[in-house]
Amino acid sequence: MTDRHIILHSDVYACLKYLDDNSITVAITSPPYWKQRDYKFKEQIGQEKTPEEYIGRLLKVFSVLYRKLREDGIFFLNIGDKYLNKYGNSHLLQIPYRLAYHMVKDGWHLEDILIWHKPNHMPSSVNNRFANTYEPVIVFAKSKNNIYKKTYPKVLEIPTQQIPWKHTAAYPERLVWELLNRVKLKDEDIVLDPFAGTGTTAAVVSKKGNIKSVMIEKSHEFVDIIKMRTNIEKVVEIENIKYEYEPVIEDDFPEDIIPHPLLNDKHGEVCITKDNEEFLSVLKGITSQEFKKFHREDALYFFGVKNWSLASLYHSNTIYRHGYILRNMLVVSSGEDWYPVFMFARDSKKVAYRFYIDRIRVKAKTEEKREWKEEDFINMRVKDKEREGYLLKILENYNDGFPKIVIVDWNNTKSIEFVIHPDKDEFIMEGVRFFCPSCNVELTEPYDPAGDNQCPSCGQKLWTSIETVPLFKEPEEIPDIEKLNSSEFSIDTFTPKTVKPTTLSNSKFIFLERINWGASPGARKLMLGEYFTKMRLYRVDQPIVAQYLTLLRKSKNMSIQDVIKKLPEGYSHTVGHWFRKDFGGSTPTPEDIELLKDILGDDKGLLNILKRTALKFQTVKQSAKGKNPGDYIKNDVDVIHFLRRLYTPYIS
Numbered sequence: 001m002t003d004r005h006i007i008l009h010s011d012v013y014a015c016l017k018y019l020d021d022n023s024i025t026v027a028i029t030s031p032p033y034w035k036q037r038d039y040k041f042k043e044q045i046g047q048e049k050t051p052e053e054y055i056g057r058l059l060k061v062f063s064v065l066y067r068k069l070r071e072d073g074i075f076f077l078n079i080g081d082k083y084l085n086k087y088g089n090s091h092l093l094q095i096p097y098r099l100a101y102h103m104v105k106d107g108w109h110l111e112d113i114l115i116w117h118k119p120n121h122m123p124s125s126v127n128n129r130f131a132n133t134y135e136p137v138i139v140f141a142k143s144k145n146n147i148y149k150k151t152y153p154k155v156l157e158i159p160t161q162q163i164p165w166k167h168t169a170a171y172p173e174r175l176v177w178e179l180l181n182r183v184k185l186k187d188e189d190i191v192l193d194p195f196a197g198t199g200t201t202a203a204v205v206s207k208k209g210n211i212k213s214v215m216i217e218k219s220h221e222f223v224d225i226i227k228m229r230t231n232i233e234k235v236v237e238i239e240n241i242k243y244e245y246e247p248v249i250e251d252d253f254p255e256d257i258i259p260h261p262l263l264n265d266k267h268g269e270v271c272i273t274k275d276n277e278e279f280l281s282v283l284k285g286i287t288s289q290e291f292k293k294f295h296r297e298d299a300l301y302f303f304g305v306k307n308w309s310l311a312s313l314y315h316s317n318t319i320y321r322h323g324y325i326l327r328n329m330l331v332v333s334s335g336e337d338w339y340p341v342f343m344f345a346r347d348s349k350k351v352a353y354r355f356y357i358d359r360i361r362v363k364a365k366t367e368e369k370r371e372w373k374e375e376d377f378i379n380m381r382v383k384d385k386e387r388e389g390y391l392l393k394i395l396e397n398y399n400d401g402f403p404k405i406v407i408v409d410w411n412n413t414k415s416i417e418f419v420i421h422p423d424k425d426e427f428i429m430e431g432v433r434f435f436c437p438s439c440n441v442e443l444t445e446p447y448d449p450a451g452d453n454q455c456p457s458c459g460q461k462l463w464t465s466i467e468t469v470p471l472f473k474e475p476e477e478i479p480d481i482e483k484l485n486s487s488e489f490s491i492d493t494f495t496p497k498t499v500k501p502t503t504l505s506n507s508k509f510i511f512l513e514r515i516n517w518g519a520s521p522g523a524r525k526l527m528l529g530e531y532f533t534k535m536r537l538y539r540v541d542q543p544i545v546a547q548y549l550t551l552l553r554k555s556k557n558m559s560i561q562d563v564i565k566k567l568p569e570g571y572s573h574t575v576g577h578w579f580r581k582d583f584g585g586s587t588p589t590p591e592d593i594e595l596l597k598d599i600l601g602d603d604k605g606l607l608n609i610l611k612r613t614a615l616k617f618q619t620v621k622q623s624a625k626g627k628n629p630g631d632y633i634k635n636d637v638d639v640i641h642f643l644r645r646l647y648t649p650y651i652s
Contacts, residue, residue: 003212004210004213005202005212005213005232005234006213006214006215006234006236007215007216007223007227007232007235007236008214008215008236009217009235009236009237010216010237010238010239010240011240012045012195012216012218013060013061013064013243014239014240014241015238016061016064016065016194016216017064017241019192020068021067022068022071023068023070023190024068024069024070024073024190024191024192025183025185025189025190025191026073026180026189026190026191027069027073027074027076027193028075028179028191028193029192029193029194029196030171030195030197031058031077031194032044032045032046033080034048034054034095035047035082041219045057050247051095051098052250053247055095055248056245056246056247057245059106059245060243060244060245062075062103066106066107066108066142069142071142071145072141072143072145072146072147073141074111074139074146074148074183075139075140075141076138076139077096077099077138078116078137078138078175079096079136079138081094081096081135081329082095089128089352091325091326091327092329094313094314094316094326096135096138097136098248098250099138100113100310100314101310101311101314103140104310108140108142109140109142109144109146110138110139110310111139111148112148112150112154113137113139113313114137114139114154114155114156114179115134115135115137115155115156115338115632116134116137116175117134117155117158117632118133118158118159119159121133121134121160123622123623127357128327128353130330130343130628130630131627131629131630131631132631133630137156137175137179147183148182149182149184152182153336154336154337155331155336155338156178158172161173170197170198170200171200173200173204176201176205180204180208185211187209187210187211188211189211190214191205191214193216196222198222198225198226199215199225199226199232201213201215202215202229215232223235250318252318253284253318254280258284259284259287259288260278260282260285261282261286261291261294262285262291263290263294265299265648266294266296267647268300268301268354269295269303270643271302271304272303272306272341272639272640273304274306275306275307276312278305279303279305279308279312280311280312282303283318283319286324286344287324296450297348297351297450298345298346298352298353298450299354300343300344300345300353300355301324301343302341302343302344303342303344304340306339312340313340316329316340316342319344323346324344324345324347325344325347326343326344327344328343328631329631330633331632331633332634332639333632333633334635341633341643348583350581350582350583351581351582354647355647356645356646356647357628359646360642361623361626361627362627362628372401372402373400373401375401377406378394379391380530380532381529381531381532382417382531382532382534382615383531383532383533383534384533384534387411389408389409389410391407391532392408392414398421402421404419404479405418405419406615416481416484417481417534417613417614417615418478418479418614418615419616419617420537420615420616420617422619422621422624423624424624426623426624427624427625428475429616431475431538432472432473432474432538432540434447434470434472434473435470435471435472436458436470437460437462437471438455438458439455439457441458443456443462445649446470446541447462447541449547469548469551469604472604472605472606474538474609481612481613532616532617534613534614535614535616536610536612536613537612537613540606540609542581542585543581545587545606545610546579546585548607549579549600552600552601552602553600556600558599560579563575563599563600566599567595590612590613593610593611594611597611
């Protein structure tokens with residue numbers, strides 16, 4: 001290679017074929033993740049129908065890379081994971097480790113697995129698992145005799161890096177720099193990036209003496225960015241080559257593994273094993289009928305392994321075939337090393353697994369304070385399902401100037417609305433408290449769809465009849481907006497002002513389609529702006545609502561069909577879901593609640609609570625309850641106690 005830096009412009013397979021065998025010293029890359037982004041060209045990698053096809057395709061590509069790598073060369077592969085489905089209790093696919101497993105079977109030598117922890121990771125609103133805060137960097141070689149230096153820590157704490165181009169998946173320059181420091185490079189050595197993107201690898205290599213680089217990139221747009229960013233002039237156009245690949249066939253548990261079930265706590269288990277053999281034994285043990293029969297269906301399991309192997313990481317995915325889902329792979333730092341802890345739950349559609357995330361939320365170090373008195377909310381958008389309006393007038397403010405009671409113009413009608421303060425919205429919406437109807441003690445678990453439901457203080461059986469339904473209390477005194485709207489007070493006297501047009505910022509995100517926005521709060525705020533949404537004031541767990549409706553219906557000696565007959569046409573396929581306590585259940589809308597009150601009554605007042613609505617301010621902000629701590633745990637905590645708190649009712 002005569003030029004110091006070149007760009008090969010074509011499909012990655014054809015470009016790798018173009019290179020000389022045994023010529024590359026280090027390959028470092030981050031390929032497109034599966035089903036993450038659409039780069040808008042045919043035959044792109046990452047849009048395969050299944051993870052198995054995606055892994056099989058990368059195996060084909062990397063088999064060519066294997067031949068191009070020097071005998072002592074190193075391949076750094078940064079690749080992110082994916083959940084099987086976007087919503088719900090979905091299974092974490094373990095794509096990086098499944099790919100690594102098959103690459104080793106294909107002849108690669110696994111040298112190391114590093115963890116890139118992102119201190120400035122994207123905040124997440126998920127509350128049924130840990131937020132993702134890291135990605136693995138898998139280190140491969142052609143042989144054990146290579147240029148990789150193992151004396152460095154295995155966890156890299158490196159923030160993500162903003163770049164001025166619309167490649168929202170770029171890894172930071174500092175990560176590339178740290179990885180290249182872990183190999184013994186000499187002048188004229190060649191560093192390859194098979195998926196160059198915006199040229200981060202080239203930008204770093206250009207600062208490392210007389211090291212050469214080869215960037216492979218398919219996108220015309222990204223090629224132009226690389227040239228601009230790095231001043232690389234040499235671009236070689238390569239003709240595409242069609243190639244065939246096969247989806248991988250996954251292995252099951254080794255047959256010689258003896259299952260070892262844990263039967264300690266019906267609510268869940270925590271077990272940190274010493275090595276891969278013990279881990280696989282415990283993992284296989286949870287597939288037994290004895291284990292399933294002993295534990296509740298909503299139990300949660302945390303299994304870790306100190307001296308892990310690639311087989312540990314790979315077979316954590318195998319569990320999906322045996323009726324379980326992997327929700328997180330937690331990384332626990334251990335000195336300069338790390339070990340995994342896997343969070344499993346039953347793949348159940350009947351009940352939600354236990355996960356008390358609020359017990360371990362992390363409070364922000366600094367609170368964001370806005371001067372609400374300085375802001376103008378008049379004419380701000382208000383959304384309510386299919387209709388949209390705007391804030392016409394503020395009738396009352398909170399002490400800090402944020403609107404509390406407002407008038408909204410819905411074009412044809414006006415209404416008075418209560419606004420939840422942004423600093424309290426989570427506490428209020430999830431703050432309905434429940435008390436024993438017999439001894440009045442507060443219930444920490446108001447309804448357990450998989451349990452006996454009795455008061456822990458007096459033993460009173462709960463939820464067996466309307467009389468044994470717990471008492472409800474709202475978190476604080478909320479204005480009676482329904483009474484205001486029905487009063488003689490006229491809201492039609494207010495003349496609407498000219499509505500401000502909705503404008504979008506000149507941000508770098510403006511021309512991106514939704515799939516490519518990434519997870520940036522700044523991007524979302526700039527694209528969507530700030531607005532109010534009308535929604536149910538209180539969130540009450542759907543099984544509680546379903547059981548209350550069931551008891552009301554039975555107290556009236558009515559069947560579900562009797563309820564349907566008393567409702568307007570069009571409800572026949574909806575009503576049954578209101579009485580289901582599994583994942584097929586749904587909660588009636590506030591409008592439906594009004595109809596149900598006329599049919600079933602509301603002996604304990606829960607329907608009246610469910611009917612109440614409020615406006616919530618939609619913006620990018622810190623959570624009032626604290627942030628999800630994420631899936632990276634520093635080993636300065638009692639890991640077992642920390643994890644047990646997540647599922648055990650009696651641990652605070």
